[in-house]
Amino acid sequence: MRPFAELVEYWFGEREDEALEEHLFGCAECTARLEELAALGAGIRSAFRRGALHAVLPRAFVERLEREGLKLRQYRVAAGESVNCTITGEDDFVVSRLQAPLGGVARLDLVLQASDGEAHTLHDVPFDPAAGEVLVIPSPERLRARGPFTERARLVSVGAGGARDLGEYTFVHKPS
Amino acid sequence: MEDAELAAAVARGDTGAEAELYRRLAPRVRLYGLRHLRDRHAAADLVQHVMMTTLERLRAGGVREPGKIASFVLGMSRMTVLEMRRGAARRADLLEKWVPAAAGMTDEEAAPEVETRVMEEARLAECLQKLAERERSVLVLSFYGDKSADEAGRELALAPGNVRVIRHRALEKMRGCMGLA
Numbered sequence: 149m150r151p152f153a154e155l156v157e158y159w160f161g162e163r164e165d166e167a168l169e170e171h172l173f174g175c176a177e178c179t180a181r182l183e184e185l186a187a188l189g190a191g192i193r194s195a196f197r198r199g200a201l202h203a204v205l206p207r208a209f210v211e212r213l214e215r216e217g218l219k220l221r222q223y224r225v226a227a228g229e230s231v232n233c234t235i236t237g238e239d240d241f242v243v244s245r246l247q248a249p250l251g252g253v254a255r256l257d258l259v260l261q262a263s264d265g266e267a268h269t270l271h272d273v274p275f276d277p278a279a280g281e282v283l284v285i286p287s288p289e290r291l292r293a294r295g296p297f298t299e300r301a302r303l304v305s306v307g308a309g310g311a312r313d314l315g316e317y318t319f320v321h322k323p324s
Numbered sequence: 325m326e327d328a329e330l331a332a333a334v335a336r337g338d339t340g341a342e343a344e345l346y347r348r349l350a351p352r353v354r355l356y357g358l359r360h361l362r363d364r365h366a367a368a369d370l371v372q373h374v375m376m377t378t379l380e381r382l383r384a385g386g387v388r389e390p391g392k393i394a395s396f397v398l399g400m401s402r403m404t405v406l407e408m409r410r411g412a413a414r415r416a417d418l419l420e421k422w423v424p425a426a427a428g429m430t431d432e433e434a435a436p437e438v439e440t441r442v443m444e445e446a447r448l449a450e451c452l453q454k455l456a457e458r459e460r461s462v463l464v465l466s467f468y469g470d471k472s473a474d475e476a477g478r479e480l481a482l483a484p485g486n487v488r489v490i491r492h493r494a495l496e497k498m499r500g501c502m503g504l505a
Contacts (some may be wrong), residue, residue, distance in 0.1 A: 160472045162474075173397065174394040174395075182359075188495070192452065192464065195445065196468045201449060201460065203460050204461055205461055205464065205465070207479075209465060209469055209479060272458055274457065274458050274481075274482070276479070276481040
């Protein structure tokens with residue numbers, strides 16, 4: 149059986165290898181592993197689409213969601229600002245666009261503290277230093293299940309010299 | 325029984341061998357279709373066309389080397405994917421030509437459901453939420469966004485090699501969490 153990493157690279161089109169493909173067609177174990185990968189992929193797509201996940205994603209991905217015709221409620225918030233926000237029955241996703249100077253930032257943490265007691269620190273969130281913003285997509289399923297709350301989000305640059313706040317953002321959420 | 329023995333049995337008219345050969349090879353064709361066509365409906369069309377053609381050829385003695393049936397099916401899958409890419413209209417023609425001609429089979433026999441593993445949704449979401457942020461982002465980009473490591477790397481400002489490492493680690497964690505490892 150081929151290593152799992154090789155099967156994953158094949159699956160994403162990173163290996164165009166006829167000999168590998170020939171092997172896969174004759175290998176029941178590899179077929180089972182690929183089926184597992186396909187099922188995981190289908191599960192991930194479904195979980196994201198139905199709103200079960202929160203994620204920090206790049207701008208290009210959010211633009212793609214818009215092109216797919218999904219309804220996005222977006223809040224662009226500058227550091228130090230507060231915004232009233234909600235999610236309606238028609239919204240597929242809510243996108244919080246946290247504006248921040250990201251040049252020279254090596255690692256970024258996002259600290260979330262909500263008035264209803266929910267608190268998380270998202271360590272090492274992905275970001276594009278050139279983008280000047282961090283796009284957070286909270287789980288719509290979870291948002292809809294919560295009552296009103298106020299959440300403070302803090303972007304923290306973490307480097308060799310220690311931690312440095314880049315900005316704090318306040319979301320005053322009311323169910324619609 | 326080896327694939328080759330099954331293929332020889334199909335050529336002798338053994339219907340039980342046909343069902344077993346289908347059960348073994350259809351998932352491989354489906355995966356090939358998902359990998360190359362990125363569409364589950366197109367992959368299902370591919371399975372129908374390739375498997376019906378293969379069984380017909382075997383029954384008619386039209387497969388020169390039944391011992392290499394997996395290679396035959398792979399070759400047929402490659403050819404069909406090329407044809408399917410030439411357009412939806414052409415694909416409809418192929419189905420019209422081949423599916424009703426499934427040699428007297430009922431609809432159910434001609435297109436039995438290829439077993440699809442369905443992951444338990446709530447557990448999968450819980451496992452995804454346990455991943456590190458970067459890992460979850462990379463998996464969403466990879467599977468929902470259908471991005472290769474190069475493409476995901478460009479969007480996340482990461483090197484493709486780094487994306488592969490994160491993706492691999494995330495998948496292994498998911499397999500462990502889902503009890504698949």
